[in-house]
Amino acid sequence: MQISLDLITGVLSFLFTLLILSYLIGDNPLFRIAIYLFVGITAGYVASVIWWQVLTPRLFSPTIPALFAGSMIERAIIIVPWLGAVFILMKISPRLSKIASITMAFLVGAGAAVIIAGALIGTIIPQVSASINFFDPRLAAARNIDLLEVMGNGAIVLVGVVTTLSYFHFGARPQTNGNPRRFVLIEFFAFIGRIFIGITLGVIFAGVYAAALTAFIERISSLINFFGIF
Amino acid sequence: MRVFTAVIAIAVGLMVLLGYFFAGFVGIQTLLLNWAIILAGVASLVGIFNLIAVHTDKIRRAEKGSVYSALLVIALVATFVFGLILQPQHQIMQVILNGIILPVEATLMGLLTITLLYAAIRLLRRRADVMSIFFIITAVLIFLGSATLPTGDVPIVGTLIRPWVSQIWALGGARGILIGVALGTLVTGLRVLFGIDRPYGGK
Numbered sequence: 105m106q107i108s109l110d111l112i113t114g115v116l117s118f119l120f121t122l123l124i125l126s127y128l129i130g131d132n133p134l135f136r137i138a139i140y141l142f143v144g145i146t147a148g149y150v151a152s153v154i155w156w157q158v159l160t161p162r163l164f165s166p167t168i169p170a171l172f173a174g175s176m177i178e179r180a181i182i183i184v185p186w187l188g189a190v191f192i193l194m195k196i197s198p199r200l201s202k203i204a205s206i207t208m209a210f211l212v213g214a215g216a217a218v219i220i221a222g223a224l225i226g227t228i229i230p231q232v233s234a235s236i237n238f239f240d241p242r243l244a245a246a247r248n249i250d251l252l253e254v255m256g257n258g259a260i261v262l263v264g265v266v267t268t269l270s271y272f273h274f275g276a277r278p279q280t281n282g283n284p285r286r287f288v289l290i291e292f293f294a295f296i297g298r299i300f301i302g303i304t305l306g307v308i309f310a311g312v313y314a315a316a317l318t319a320f321i322e323r324i325s326s327l328i329n330f331f332g333i334f
Numbered sequence: 335m336r337v338f339t340a341v342i343a344i345a346v347g348l349m350v351l352l353g354y355f356f357a358g359f360v361g362i363q364t365l366l367l368n369w370a371i372i373l374a375g376v377a378s379l380v381g382i383f384n385l386i387a388v389h390t391d392k393i394r395r396a397e398k399g400s401v402y403s404a405l406l407v408i409a410l411v412a413t414f415v416f417g418l419i420l421q422p423q424h425q426i427m428q429v430i431l432n433g434i435i436l437p438v439e440a441t442l443m444g445l446l447t448i449t450l451l452y453a454a455i456r457l458l459r460r461r462a463d464v465m466s467i468f469f470i471i472t473a474v475l476i477f478l479g480s481a482t483l484p485t486g487d488v489p490i491v492g493t494l495i496r497p498w499v500s501q502i503w504a505l506g507g508a509r510g511i512l513i514g515v516a517l518g519t520l521v522t523g524l525r526v527l528f529g530i531d532r533p534y535g536g537k
Binding site for chain 2: 109112113114115116117120121124125127128136137138140141142143144145146147148149150151152153154155156157158159162163181184185188189192193195196202205206207208209210211212213214215216217218219220221222223224225226227228231232234235257260261262263264265266267268269271272295297298299300301302303304305306307308309310311312313314315316317319320321322323324326
């Protein structure tokens with residue numbers, strides 16, 4: 105008799121869902137077994153994905169053609185990551201782990217540049233532009249929205265942005281009694297900012313809770329459906 | 335060695351950064367980022383190897399909970415070997431993905447329902463300040479506004495207040511938090527590029 109892969113998937117899914125849900129009665133060995141297996145399996149799966157989808161196409165496959173049929177530049181281009189990989193493998197040995205810092209420096213440098221560009225081009229400029237655009241009468245007219253309504257909403261958003269940023273301003277001067285205290289205006293803005301942050305986190309909480317509830321209902325539904333098969 | 339690693343980090347960072355703003359540096363930027371992807375992949379494998387080493391050490395010392403560590407190591411090695419032989423797209427690997435990894439992730443997400451509710455109640459009991467009060471009021475308003483009654487949306491709350499709060503008031507706070515995080519990220523990146531912070535080793 106041949107067991108279908110769908111059935112095996114269903115049985116595994118049912119079993120692991122039950123084991124994880126057992127946490128509702130408290131931390132127990134069944135939950136721990138499921139979690140440790142999950143961590144092991146996920147790490148193994150991720151390692152195989154890295155091997156086949158990152159290292160094989162970008163490192164292993166181009167090496168032989170580049171070394172035997174490529175120009176000097178092509179050889180250099182493929183040798184550098186091999187060298188970096190060897191250096192980073194030195195991290196396994198405590199005695200040689202210092203050599204790995206060369207590759208780590210390379211990764212940190214590249215990563216720092218990517219996050220600088222990402223923060224600037226991907227967040228700061230678009231978010232500031234979007235806040236400014238609230239006050240553009242031409243954009244409001246193009247979207248056929250009442251200018252007063254747009255301006256009012258834009259003012260709320262602007263106050264929210266400024267006061268939230270003020271809340272995260274931690275520059276303070278020492279008072280006569282030695283205790284540090286923020287400038288009075290910053291303190292006032294920070295208080296308003298707390299209200300905006302509370303509202304924002306409340307909306308995020310509601311969204312995450314709704315998503316978690318959906319996942320919970322889907323899992324319970326899958327358990328009921330599994331029994332429906334038999 | 336400390337100066338050498340700092341020079342590498344600064345030089346690589348500057349060349350990658352220039353690639354975003356000047357077309358002449360795009361070629362070198364692509365090459366460096368390709369190398370960075372390869373090295374990040376190798377670093378991840380070293381990290382996974384470290385996970386095996388830590389748990390193997392726990393098993394060797396017969397520490398408390400070493401049975402769980404043994405399960406973890408066996409599951410990790412078996413999945414990796416299967417993945418190497420069969421490749422991740424193979425049917426059996428898809429059974430592992432759809433039968434274990436995704437259901438466990440979804441169930442853990444579902445368990446958040448209980449833990450989030452518990453955390454929200456604890457927040458009100460322990461810290462009833464202006465932020466937590468607005469947090470709870472907003473969350474309740476959003477829930478009420480999202481709920482669908484047999485007669486339809488909850489009047490005013492669902493049609494007027496919820497969209498206004500979530501699309502205007504929360505937008506202001508979210509934008510402030512996002513810009514704040516981005517400014518922090520920018521400064522952290524610049525500190526690395528100027529050699530002030532050296533997380534790769536050295537002072």
